[in-house]
Amino acid sequence: MFDRRQFGTLMLGGLAAPAAFAAKRDAIATPLILEDSRLWVAAAIGSAGPMLFVVDTGAGHDYIRPEIAQKLHLQQAGGAVMRGLGKDAVQGTMYIAHDVLLGGTMKEQTVAFAGYEFGNGLPDDAAGLMTAGLFTARDSDIDFDKSEWRLWRDGRPDREGLVALDSKITGPGRSDLYSNRMFVQATLDGARYRLLVDTGSPGTLLLGPRAAARSGLFANDRPYAPARTRGFGGDAARLSRRVRASRFTVGPLTVERPIITVMDPRQQSHTDDDHDGILGLHWASLLNWSTDTRAARLWAARNKRPETPESYLLRGVWLDKDDDGRGRVADVGFGSPAYQAGLRAGDVIVSPSGFADALKALAGRAGQAVSLQVQSAGGPPRAMDFTLRAYL
Known part of the structure; x- marks a missing residue:
């Protein structure tokens, strides 16, 4: 190796x-x-x-x-x-x-x-x-x-051991400079989605705005961890969410209780134009792939790579930096220890006083204690204590 x-x-x-x-x-x-x-x-x-x-x-x-x-x-x-x-x-x-x-x-x-x-x-x-x-x-x-x-060079002679997928190899048809890409049908919690096979995305599964709305997984009463989706053109306009689903299946691969990312349904995204979401490298690397260009389809087989769980930030808090260089809460995931302790979007962390120190105080593994001084708009600072734990 x-x-x-x-x-x-x-x-x-x-x-x-x-x-x-x-x-x-x-x-x-x-x-x-x-x-x-x-x-x-x-x-x-x-x-x-x-x-x-x-x-x-x-x-x-x-x-x-x-x-x-x-x-x-x-x-x-x-x-x-x-x-x-x-x-x-x-x-x-x-x-x-x-x-x-x-x-x-x-x-x-x-x-x-x-x-x-x-x-x-x-x-x-x-x-x-x-x-x-x-x-x-x-x-x-x-x-x-x-x-x-x-x-x-002359076409693959056989695909023994591979499974034909419900899939399509196709392109935008705009220019010879654009490559044909690979799309596959997958099932998440019983619903079907058309996914772009995207080895450039490190994660598991990303659902675009319309698919996220259809899935029901972007819900304020469902535990989630805020996350930033990033790609060409920089950051997405709105925060996404990491959530736990029940079951994901694509061809010969099935993942139970997966953690996936769902984009905000209110966001505009050209992702919705020709696919529902992205199958990222974390899961795509669990399959060996084969392209059949004449039939414009994909074949796959489960490989020997072990399935590893996708992680998420246990703090369940997304911070932005305010004008004074402090950490301002952009979102707090429902069900997280911070949410249960009373932290809410718009709160400012006054101690630790700097943005970097606030992030450091919120980082850590399960079992780590967090102590903050927090101020809501128009209110006095208040103490807030909680312990990080897995909550999705």
């Missing part, structure tokens, strides 16, 4: 050249790494690299950091408007790269990248994103057991 920082060593050390590799097998195999809740592939552009890219099957096209594109003197090819879960549309520049070698095994003659300033939305060592086109242009496997992507 190797980590993503060894990709470059493997590539420079002479992994089999694409032509020679393909001659020995029906499929071209390229290494993938699952690390830090991201799926990674290495790529060299021309004589530069190798560089690390996050595999994001939910993105519309490939992305690169603008400073890297400029350093490599990539050809500019117009602009692109990028939209995602964030509240803002982003105008970016398209770049054309030639001779892109993926994983030391497969070469693409031309790749179009959109330049995007990722900020803290992507690890610093990621040069950008590679999108679903890796797997939807030709029959491919994403094998988490073997940590590899296999591309079948």
Whole structure:
């Protein structure tokens, strides 16, 4: 087993050249790494690299950091408007790269990248994103057991051991620059939802606004933990919620009592345009996937990766910073220890007095005691004590 920082060593050390590799097998195999809740592939552009890219099957096209594109003197090819879960549309520049070698095994003659300033939305060592086109242009496997992507040049000969999913591989039909993406039907608490398979999303399941409303899971009398949803365009306009559902099923994978994220039904989101939500990497990595491009569908099998529970913040409180640098409560999850102690949205934490110290006081594991001084609008400061515990 190797980590993503060894990709470059493997590539420079002479992994089999694409032509020679393909001659020995029906499929071209390229290494993938699952690390830090991201799926990674290495790529060299021309004589530069190798560089690390996050595999994001939910993105519309490939992305690169603008400073890297400029350093490599990539050809500019117009602009692109990028939209995602964030509240803002982003105008970016398209770049054309030639001779892109993926994983030391497969070469693409031309790749179009959109330049995007990722900020803290992507690890610093990621040069950008590679999108679903890796797997939807030709029959491919994403094998988490073997940590590899296999591309079948002449179509996959059989899919023994895989299950055909109620699914669709399709694209927006707007431009050749946009990749076809992967959609699958899943069941949550007995209701069906159309989900985008999104390896760029680290979580389990995210329901968009309309689907969240239909599910009934975004309810003020149901225990929840406030959460911030973030994607292209920055933060979503409204806070989302982490909630516990009863059962989730997609193909051969069933998860009992899962924790999922639901967006605020009052929020506008283009996510509702062609899918109900996102199947994130946390669960997508529990399946080995295969794309059938001729039939435009997906196949999958449960792999050997163990199911691990998704976590949430036990404090059940989301803080924003007020004008005086203190922690102001944006939301308190119903059923949380803080809610039961009387903390409410709009309250200001006056002790600890700073935003960072207030966050630190609220952090911790089950059993940790929390002591605060809290002030509601127009009222005097009051003491508040509670103990963190699991409540979802």
